[in-house]
Amino acid sequence: MVADPFDASAGVPYEALAELRTVCPISRTPSGAFFLARHDDVLAATKKVEVFQASFRAAGVVVPAEEQLISEIPEPRHGKIRRIINSAIAQHRISRIEPFIRTLCHELLDGIVARGGGDLVADYVTPIPATVIAHLLGVNPGDHARFARWSDLVVQSTYATKNRREDGVDGEGLAGVAPDFTGYLDAMIAERKASADPPDDFVTRLINTEVDGERLTDLEMRTQLAFLLMSGNETTRHLIANLLETVCTDADLFARVQAERDLAPTLVEESLRHDPPIHVLMRDCLADITIDGVTIPAGVKVGFGLASANRDERTYQNPDEFRLDRPSAKDHLAFGGGPHVCPGASLARLEARLALEMFIDRVSQVRVETGYRREPVAVFWANGPQRLPVNLTAVHPNPSRG
Secondary structure (H helix, E strand, O other): OOOOOOOOEOEOOHHHHHHHHHHOOEEEOOOOOEEEOOHHHHHHHHOOOOOEEEOOOOOOOOOOHHHOOHHHOOOOHHHHHHHHHHHHOOHHHHHHOHHHHHHHHHHHHHHHHHHOEEEHHHHHHOHHHHHHHHHHHOOOHHHHHHHHHHHHHHHOOOOOOEEEOOOOOEEEHHHHHOHHHHHHHHHHHHHHHHOOOOOOOHHHHHHHOEEOOEEOOHHHHHHHHHHHHHHHHHHHHHHHHHHHHHHHOOHHHHHHHHHOHHHHHHHHHHHHHHOOOEOOEEEEEOOOEEEOOEEEOOOOEEEEOHHHHOOOOOOOOOOOOOOOOOOOOOOOOOOOOHHHOOOOHHHHHHHHHHHHHHHHHHEEEEEEOOOOOOOEOOOOOEOOEOOOEEEEEEOOOOOOOO
């Protein structure tokens, strides 16, 4: 019997996934959910949005429509709200924040290079996406540590309608799990509604945009703001951490990227393929469907194996190798696929590339601490290291910031 493909407690089970792709590409897991292991099956399934609806909640858990995250809202309403969300992270807006990200990375690296090392996940990686998404949404960037903490709290609570708050009290829904978080978001909405001249930011646009002839309620706005702050933080953090772990544990690769700076975007894409920050997407099956002769009944959970698909031998040559010479670097499913592909993909790529480039600019040599072993993050669907302790030597003199 093959291992549970959802069990990533010791890291993504790549050997088990390879076996599944060969002997049972569409399997029934011990939890009763189905799992798609092959690239072509996963890609095809991402395009069937009328059959597979995103949900990381436990089977049978139903939340009010106003508290559905954008990933859970069915079409056609999904597409309409998605267009609003896309306005916050549109390409023209993303390009304007590159100087902000560069300055942020330099500021975070100042202390690390002065000390000669540290935990890159805590000291460098974690603040970047939380600060950037807060900046885009019009939130005080100084609150990035709070948003990172709130994001972790809510992400780890998505499998239930009740969960335990930081203070040990059981809470109901998002407000019950993270009352400080929802209070902060509610205050942002209220301040802009009360202002005669609100700032031209995403929250204001969310207030003034109509969907199906109606404006979103305050609760709907709060829910989608929470989604953006969580999704803009969690997965990008793991992307950057995986990327830096790769270059910090491979001296030859580190030296090559130092010598060939234009390789940075390709390295980001190969990291996404080789070590996707989300190794499995969970979906609710809304109607019976047959895939490769296997019938998946309505009402069950289905896992789209992104990590498995990204290492499918039928699609990639030598898929377990980390290579920078693949013919189509972006040909992977790290951000999903189909019409519901991750709306923040461009922003995540930009943050990862700049985090790598700034690190290379400031560091001449780096090595992980002796005895380092990767400790996977606690969220079952996520793929990234909890810590990345390194010792490093700084580049002198410091490059100019821009």
